Amino acid sequence: CMPLPTHFDMGPSSLSSALTTMDSDFAANRSSQRRPRRLRLPLPRATLRCSPPLSLLLLLPLLQLLFLQTANAAKATSVQSTLQTLTERDLICGSCRYIFEPVDEWVKASEVGAMSQKKARKWLKKKMAKDSICASSRFSDRMGVGHRVGKYPPRLVEDAVQFARGSGFGHKDPTELKRVADGTHEELRRDRTVGPYVMTACFYWLD
Numbered sequence: 001c002m003p004l005p006t007h008f009d010m011g012p013s014s015l016s017s018a019l020t021t022m023d024s025d026f027a028a029n030r031s032s033q034r035r036p037r038r039l040r041l042p043l044p045r046a047t048l049r050c051s052p053p054l055s056l057l058l059l060l061p062l063l064q065l066l067f068l069q070t071a072n073a074a075k076a077t078s079v080q081s082t083l084q085t086l087t088e089r090d091l092i093c094g095s096c097r098y099i100f101e102p103v104d105e106w107v108k109a110s111e112v113g114a115m116s117q118k119k120a121r122k123w124l125k126k127k128m129a130k131d132s133i134c135a136s137s138r139f140s141d142r143m144g145v146g147h148r149v150g151k152y153p154p155r156l157v158e159d160a161v162q163f164a165r166g167s168g169f170g171h172k173d174p175t176e177l178k179r180v181a182d183g184t185h186e187e188l189r190r191d192r193t194v195g196p197y198v199m200t201a202c203f204y205w206l207d
Contacts (some may be wrong), residue, residue, distance in 0.1 A: 093153035139195035160190035
């Protein structure tokens with residue numbers, strides 16, 4: 001507050017002028033003491049986004065590990081069921097032969113035995129790719145299963161009807177190819193269900 005004058009020996013006009021001056025000085029003093037208004041600027045969008053809780057960040061690796069363990073367990077269960085099914089149907093040896101027989105043919109045709117160790121390793125890495133050996137086109141519903149002959153296990157073929165036609169089926173009995181196709185022939189039958197099992201075993205063995 002502005003101090004009041006201690007002497008009032010002035011006239012009325014002088015007193016009025018002094019009071020007006022005091023009011024002006026008091027208003028100016030109050031105005032100078034006001035705090036400046038803060039300027040509010042819009043925040044960038046990045047600062048407005050909520051950060052994930054710390055607990056979630058800590059649990060994330062554990063959740064990922066749990067997911068991988070669950071996926072691996074499901075995969076192991078699927079592979080175990082596949083191998084059990086092939087064993088019960090006496091098709092384990094036939095599946096192995098069907099999967100890797102082309103590799104033997106490639107090795108002979110490319111004369112891998114005459115290659116250097118470095119070149120042979122490079123060739124095997126290229127030819128043993130799962131995408132080519134375990135291609136889905138090799139495991140279609142056209143696959144066929146032959147019957148066991150003595151100590152030799154049942155044989156698997158990529159196309160039952162085509163293999164039967166090339167082997168001379170149907171020359172004497174025109175109904176043979178039809179029986180091969182519908183799965184009722186006693187020597188070679190088309191099996192629409194075996195393909196997925198053999199393909200699963202293929203990926204498992206190559207892993």
